[in-house]
Amino acid sequence: DMGVRGGRAAPNILVTGTPGTGKTSLCHQLAASVPLQYINIGDLVKEKELHDGWDEEYQSWNLNEDKLCDELEDRVAEGGCLLDYHGCELFPERWFDLVVVLQTDNSVLYDRLVARGYSGRKLEDNMECEIMQVILEEARESYEHSKVLALPSNSVEDMEQNVETISQWLKSWKSNPS
Numbered sequence: 806d807m808g809v810r811g812g813r814a815a816p817n818i819l820v821t822g823t824p825g826t827g828k829t830s831l832c833h834q835l836a837a838s839v840p841l842q843y844i845n846i847g848d849l850v851k852e853k854e855l856h857d858g859w860d861e862e863y864q865s866w867n868l869n870e871d872k873l874c875d876e877l878e879d880r881v882a883e884g885g886c887l888l889d890y891h892g893c894e895l896f897p898e899r900w901f902d903l904v905v906v907l908q909t910d911n912s913v914l915y916d917r918l919v920a921r922g923y924s925g926r927k928l929e930d931n932m933e934c935e936i937m938q939v940i941l942e943e944a945r946e947s948y949e950h951s952k953v954l955a956l957p958s959n960s961v962e963d964m965e966q967n968v969e970t971i972s973q974w975l976k977s978w979k980s981n982p983s
């Protein structure tokens with residue numbers, strides 16, 4: 806079936822959200838308990854140099870979206886990928902069966918970003934991104950609403966609940982061919 810499931814034997818999941826919301830932590834937990842192949846986009850971009858150089862002011866790589874998507878296409882086509890990235894509109898819509906958007910309360914996120922060493926414009930921009938729900942809106946504009954799942958990510962309990970929620974979603978995907 807090449808319909809909603811994109812002809813894949815296993816689903817692809819994107820975990821997105823503002824930096825510091827806990828994407829990588831959640832993905833590590835998930836990848837330890839479900840058979841998905843974890844891909845940290847930030848690490849991949851660095852490793853395979855899928856960028857057009859370093860942005861001094863923003864202290865980050867300037868992503869080359871074409872190179873990134875070319876690099877990922879074959880792996881994603883096979884299915885069973887768990888992608889971790891702080892954006893979602895650059896990927897083809899057909900790639901994902903579920904788009905998880907993590908959300909963190911402002912004061913909690915602020916402390917996490919400061920602990921990570923963010924300051925100045927980078928800190929402000931990321932806080933504003935979360936306050937304005939930029940990633941959630943981006944997800945809802947880029948994917949069918951039924952595929953977008955916003956989950957709280959403030960505490961360890963939240964993380965455990967999120968692992969459970971996504972594991973259950975995976976089970977129902979597998980037992981529900983259409």
Ligand code: ADP
Pocket residue numbers: 822823824825826827828829830831917958959960961962963964
């Ligand atoms: P991201 O990958 O979205 O940038 P990380 O997973 O690196 O976020 O998490 C940022 C920081 O917040 C880390 O120090 C991590 O331990 C902590 N953290 C992440 N998720 C949670 C959570 N649900 N509860 C408490 N702390 C968390």
Ligand code: MN
Pocket residue numbers: 828829830889
């Ligand atoms: Mn991360």
